[in-house]
Amino acid sequence: MTELPPAIRLESVSRQYTMGESVIxxxxxxxxxxxxxxxxxxxxxxxxxxSTLLNLIAGLDRPSTGSVxxxxxxxxxxxxxxxxxxxxxxxxxxxxxxxLLPRMTLEENVELPLRLAEVDRSxxxxxxxxxxxxxxxxKRIGHRPSELSGGEQQRxxxxxxxxxxxxxxxxxxxxxxxxxxxxEAILTLLREIQKNPGMTIVMVTHERTLAERFADRxxxxxxxxxxxxxxxx
Amino acid sequence: xxxxxxxxxxxxxLREAVLRNSLTTLGVAVGVxxxxxxxxxxxxxxxxATSRLAKSGLFDSIFVTPKTNLRGPGAGPPATRTPDAKAxxxxxxxxxxxxxxxxxxxxxxxxxxxxxxRYDGKPYATMVAGxxxxxxxxxxxxxxxxxxFSSANADEAILQAEFAKELNPQTSSLIGKDLILRxxxxxxxxxxxxxAAGSGGFSVVPKEKHFVIIGVVETEPASGFGGFGNGRLLxxxxxxxxxxAAQVNDLRDILRGSSSDKPSYSSLTVRVKSPSLVExxxxxxxxxxxxxxxxxxxxxxxxxFFKVLDILLVIFSSVALAVATLGIVNTLVMAVLERRREIxxxxxxxxxxxDVKQLFFVEAAVLGLVGGIVGTVIGWLIGRTxxxxxxxxxxSQNLSSVDISSVPWWLVLASIxxxxxxxxxxxxxxxxxxAHLDPVQALRYE
Numbered sequence: 001m002t003e004l005p006p007a008i009r010l011e012s013v014s015r016q017y018t019m020g021e022s023v024i025x026x027x028x029x030x031x032x033x034x035x036x037x038x039x040x041x042x043x044x045x046x047x048x049x050x051s052t053l054l055n056l057i058a059g060l061d062r063p064s065t066g067s068v069x070x071x072x073x074x075x076x077x078x079x080x081x082x083x084x085x086x087x088x089x090x091x092x093x094x095x096x097x098x099x100l101l102p103r104m105t106l107e108e109n110v111e112l113p114l115r116l117a118e119v120d121r122s123x124x125x126x127x128x129x130x131x132x133x134x135x136x137x138x139k140r141i142g143h144r145p146s147e148l149s150g151g152e153q154q155r156x157x158x159x160x161x162x163x164x165x166x167x168x169x170x171x172x173x174x175x176x177x178x179x180x181x182x183x184e185a186i187l188t189l190l191r192e193i194q195k196n197p198g199m200t201i202v203m204v205t206h207e208r209t210l211a212e213r214f215a216d217r218x219x220x221x222x223x224x225x226x227x228x229x230x231x232x233x
Numbered sequence: 234x235x236x237x238x239x240x241x242x243x244x245x246x247l248r249e250a251v252l253r254n255s256l257t258t259l260g261v262a263v264g265v266x267x268x269x270x271x272x273x274x275x276x277x278x279x280x281x282a283t284s285r286l287a288k289s290g291l292f293d294s295i296f297v298t299p300k301t302n303l304r305g306p307g308a309g310p311p312a313t314r315t316p317d318a319k320a321x322x323x324x325x326x327x328x329x330x331x332x333x334x335x336x337x338x339x340x341x342x343x344x345x346x347x348x349x350x351r352y353d354g355k356p357y358a359t360m361v362a363g364x365x366x367x368x369x370x371x372x373x374x375x376x377x378x379x380x381x382f383s384s385a386n387a388d389e390a391i392l393q394a395e396f397a398k399e400l401n402p403q404t405s406s407l408i409g410k411d412l413i414l415r416x417x418x419x420x421x422x423x424x425x426x427x428x429a430a431g432s433g434g435f436s437v438v439p440k441e442k443h444f445v446i447i448g449v450v451e452t453e454p455a456s457g458f459g460g461f462g463n464g465r466l467l468x469x470x471x472x473x474x475x476x477x478a479a480q481v482n483d484l485r486d487i488l489r490g491s492s493s494d495k496p497s498y499s500s501l502t503v504r505v506k507s508p509s510l511v512e513x514x515x516x517x518x519x520x521x522x523x524x525x526x527x528x529x530x531x532x533x534x535x536x537x538f539f540k541v542l543d544i545l546l547v548i549f550s551s552v553a554l555a556v557a558t559l560g561i562v563n564t565l566v567m568a569v570l571e572r573r574r575e576i577x578x579x580x581x582x583x584x585x586x587x588d589v590k591q592l593f594f595v596e597a598a599v600l601g602l603v604g605g606i607v608g609t610v611i612g613w614l615i616g617r618t619x620x621x622x623x624x625x626x627x628x629s630q631n632l633s634s635v636d637i638s639s640v641p642w643w644l645v646l647a648s649i650x651x652x653x654x655x656x657x658x659x660x661x662x663x664x665x666x667x668a669h670l671d672p673v674q675a676l677r678y679e
Contacts, residue, residue, distance in 0.1 A: 055673050058581065060580070060581060060672045060673050060676075061673050080585070080586055081585050081586075081587070084580070084583055084584060084585035084586070084588075085583070085585075087580075087581065087582070087583040088582070088583025089583070093581050093582070095581075095676070099574070099577075099578045099581070099676065101575060101578065103245065103249060104245075112579075112582055113582045113583060115234060115235075115238040115242075116234055116579070116582055116583045116584050116588065117583065118234065118235055118238075160582070164583075
């Protein structure tokens with residue numbers, strides 16, 4: 001069996017902030033390898049550093065020391081322009097509070113990453129429709145986020161994350177604002193996406209039971225450090 | 234991001250805060266309007282002055298006089314004086330020669346003489362002036378009662394209003410009436426032989442000629458520099474020349490010993506194709522042996538004055554635009570604060586700093602463009618209103634109307650571009666602030 005190259009490799013990654021005279025180590029010397037196609041759940045209590053780690057993988061933040069390599073690209077050495085391209089082309093993001101733009105319709109929200117990637121207008125409509133079909137919201141295409149339930153809004157956010165066909169999907173507490181049934185539905189959707197079309201997923205959550213049911217592997221963080229790292233089931 | 238998508242997003246954002254953005258745009262519009270209104274008046278006044286002066290023929294004309302000066306210092310009686318080798322008599326030959334010079338449009342003498350006019354059986358003493366055909370477009374006859382001479386050879390007369398009132402206070406009733414001009418015709422003695430032959434002397438014979446009054450003009454077209462003295466009775470120049478009326482300079486001709494039967498002129502007005510040709514033609518005329526001078530220098534001074542006026546107007550009206558610029562900065566800074574989370578989302582989805590910066594620049598440019606267009610229209614309206622008010626006043630004073638406001642295409646274009654430029658400058662700080670927002674912080678912002 002040929003082993004695939006890792007999708008993400010973190011090497012001795014630290015991220016520290018200075019607040020007045022004190023130094024806060026949000027992420028402290030974390031090394032972690034995530035193979036392509038894996039669904040990894042990052043678990044931990046509030047302030048454990050899991051969201052900071054996710055932001056480092058997303059290229060929204062840079063490590064103070066160490067390196068983050070995603071699909072062969074060392075993010076710590078990239079220019080801000082190259083990082084923006086990485087966020088456009090390689091990763092898709094889903095947030096706890098959905099972060100849909102309220103004055104745009106679902107179609108326009110999902111189209112936004114395609115605009116940023118300068119995809120031709122003729123191709124955009126097809127790709128938006130495909131993405132919304134994938135999450136089962138093609139009939140709500142002209143609605144605004146405020147007209148949808150929380151679950152539907154999160155599915156729209158998933159469609160927006162998928163529309164540029166990224167290799168990595170990053171989800172920050174995707175079920176945090178949803179009831180348990182809807183949260184499960186969202187994780188089922190993520191699991192399906194992981195298998196078809198095949199995607200690496202890193203999900204930050206504090207719901208261990210859900211993580212154990214849906215993720216391939218759990219990485220547990222505490223005080224900025226990686227405490228344990230093993231198969232979910 | 235492509236420009237079309239940027240503009241699309243920018244318009245959407247501007248529509249979101251429609252009241253605030255409309256007020257900001259209105260601020261820009263007021264600034265631009267004050268600029269356009271002030272400049273339209275500056276430009277209008279300049280055009281009015283320039284066209285009046287151009288029509289007056291003062292700036293495309295050269296005034297030629299003979300170089301000989303009988304009263305020159307150290308000059309003895311003409312017989313004993315050594316004549317200037319280059320000095321020439323300004324006679325018909327000289328006139329013909331000047332007419333043949335390149336770029337010369339017209340050469341005409343200044344003919345004016347005292348006369349007695351008989352109208353309705355009563356005598357009136359006045360000054361007659363011969364008007365060249367070209368004076369029709371000088372603007373002096375604009376708004377006259379009646380019309381200009383039907384031809385250069387018509388026995389027609391135009392009266393100056395003051396003189397017309399002497400004849401009949403109801404000046405309009407004069408038109409179509411007949412008047413008799415009594416004048417002294419110059420008849421050369423030299424041509425008749427005898428003792429006086431070759432002396433250039435002449436006799437003066439009283440003559441009469443009938444003219445039909447065809448118009449009354451308010452202004453004094455024949456007055457002022459290069460004109461014809463206070464001409465109160467204007468007749469076609471060609472007719473004035475054929476009258477061979479005795480003029481003041483005839484006496485000088487005798488003293489000078491001119492034996493020519495051809496008339497000589499105290500001065501000739503030479504009109505060239507454009508003011509730019511005046512200088513060269515003036516030099517050539519001097520080379521021919523005449524005295525020549527023009528008013529070109531005054532025109533340059535006038536242009537300089539209007540430049541300074543325009544600069545002052547721009548400085549004063551720019552104050553309003555400066556205030557409007559602060560309004561744009563304020564609006565966009567507010568927008569950056571309000572849209573922090575949205576900027577964070579855009580960055581998380583892959584927007585580069587450059588994309589965010591451009592988005593705010595497009596928004597600033599749209600505010601400037603709309604403000605510039607609206608402001609130009611308002612400024613034009615203000616200019617028209619002031620011009621209208623001025624004309625109402627002028628009419629109430631029985632004066633002819635003038636156009637003191639002008640918005641040429643370059644002013645429209647320059648004001649709109651200026652408004653956009655100023656708005657982009659105002660957008661520099663907010664756009665840079667938006668572009669450098671930390672996406673992690675921005676996404677956390679509630």
